[in-house]
Amino acid sequence: MSRRRRSRKDAPSNQHERWLITYADLLTLLLIFFVIMYGVSSIDTEKYEDVSSSLETTFHAGTNILDGGPKITGENGQQLPGSQGNDQGGTAEGEQPGDSGTNEPTERELQFREQERQLSNFLQTIQSYVADNGLQDQIFVADKPQGISITLSDRFLFDVGRANLKSGANGILDRLSTLFGTVDAAISIEGHTDNQPITGGRYTDNWELSGDRALSVLRYFVDVRNLNPAQFQYAGYADTRPVGDNSTAQGRQKNRRVEITVLRQLQSDTTSTP
Template identity: 55%
Template sequence: MRQRNRRKQRGTEQDSRDRWMITYADLITLLLIFFVVLYAMSSLDTEKYNVVTGSLSQTFKNGSALPGGGNGLLDGQKGLNGTSPGRQSQPGSPEPGKGQDAGGAESSEGPSPTKSDNLKPSDRELAFREQEARLAELMGVITKYVKDNNLGDQIFVADKPQGIAITLSDRFLFDPGNAALKAPALPALKQLSGLFHGIGATISIEGHTDNMPLSKLSRYSDNWELSGARALSVLRYFVDKEGLTPSTFQYAGYGDTRPASDNSTEAGRQKNRRVEIIVLRQLQGK
C-alpha cells in the first residue's frame, strides 16, 4: 500500500515537471504561425501587381484627373482596365465616330484642335502687329531725317509705352515767350506731315514750359496759356497748311506741371521748354 502511494506521488511529480513543455510547444506553434503570416504578406501576386502599376502609369502619363473625369476605382463601375461590367472593349480603340480624351474616356466632340489652330493669331493680334510695324517704320524714317539734317540737338525721337514721341525744342520752333512758328522749323514739320498721312493713329500734340514766370510784355497770361498756344500752333500747321484730317489730332498745354528735367538749372529749364508730338498706340498686345 505504501509502495503504491509512493508510485502515485512520483507520477504526479513527473507530470508537474513536464508541463513547461506544453507551454513551450504552444509558443513554438504561435511563432511558426506568425512567420507564415509574415511570409504570406511579403509574397506579391506578380500578375495583379503588374496590372495595378500599369494602370497607374497609364493614368499619370495621360494626365487624367480622376475627380473631374470620374474614371477612378471609387466609382464602383469600372475595373483596372477602364471598362464597365458587361461591356468589352479593346484598350485604346474608341468606337467609330467618337473621340477619346486623355484619360481614355470617350468623347463625341470629335478631334481636339491641333497646335497650329491654337497658334493662329487673332484679328486683334494681327492689327497690333501691323500697327507696331508702322510705328517702327515711322521712328526709323524720323531718326534718319534728324541725323541727315544735323537736328540731333533740336529733335529727339523715343519709343515710349504710349507711342512714338517726337520732342521738338522750343528754340527750334518759337522765339522766347512766343507761340508763332519760326520759318526754319517749317521744313521739319512738313516732313513730319508727310509721314502722318494715312498713319491710322491718333496724334497728340502737347506743349510744355519751364517754371519761370512770363514777362509782363508777353501776350500770354501764364505758362498754361503759352504751352497750349504753342501746341495749337503746331496742330494748325498740320491741318491748315498741310491738309491733314483734324480728327486725327488732339492737343493739350501742360505748362510746367510735367518737367522732363530739373528746373533749377538753365540746361534743365531748356529741356522742359518743348513740344511733344506723340503718335499714340491704340491697340495693346495680348
C-alpha cells in the same frame, strides 16, 4: 426641519441621471464621425486609376489641353466633360470659327501687327532725317511704350513767350506731315514750359502758353498740310512734367518743348463711338 432634509436627499438623485444626456450626445457624434470617414474613404478605384494615368500622360507629353494635346479620358476611353481641347473639325461650346480659340490671328491683331511695322519704318526714317540734317540738339526721337516720341525744342519752334511758329520749323513739320500719312495711328501733341512765371505779354500763365503752342503745331498739320483732324489730340501741361532741372538754365531749356507722340493706338479706336 424634516422638509429640508427630504429636499436635500432628492437633489442628488436628479443630478445623478444628467450624465446620460452627455453620454448619448457623445455616442451620436462618434457615429456621425465614422459614417463620414467611411463615405470619404469609399472611392471608385478603377475610375481613379484611369484619371491618374491620363493626367500622367498629359504632363509627360509636354503639351496641354488648350494646345490640342492629350485629353483626360474616362473608364471607356471617352473624353471627360470640359476636356474637349481644340480638335480639328469641331469647336468648344460657345466658340465660333475664327475666334481667339483658334491659331488664326484676329483682324484686330493683324491691324496692330501692321501698325508696329509702320511705326518701325517711321522711327528709322525720322532718325535718319535728324542725323542727315544735324538736328540732334533740337530734335529728340525715342521709342517709348506708348509710341514713337518726337521732342522739339522751343528754340526750334517759337520765340520767347510766343506761340507763333517760326519759319524755320516748316521743314521738320512738313517731313512729319508726310510720314503721318503712312501710319494708321492716333497722334498726341503736348506743350510744356519751364517754371518761370510769365510777366506781361499775351499769356497770363504757362498753362495758356503751353496749350497754345501745342495747338499751333496741330493747326499746321491740319490747316496747312490738310491732315485728318480726327487723327490728332493736343494738351498743355505748363511746368507740371519737367524733364530737366528748373534751377538751371540748361534744365529749363529742356523743359520748354513740344512732344509729338505717334501712339500705339489704332486711329479707329479714337474715332469710334460707344
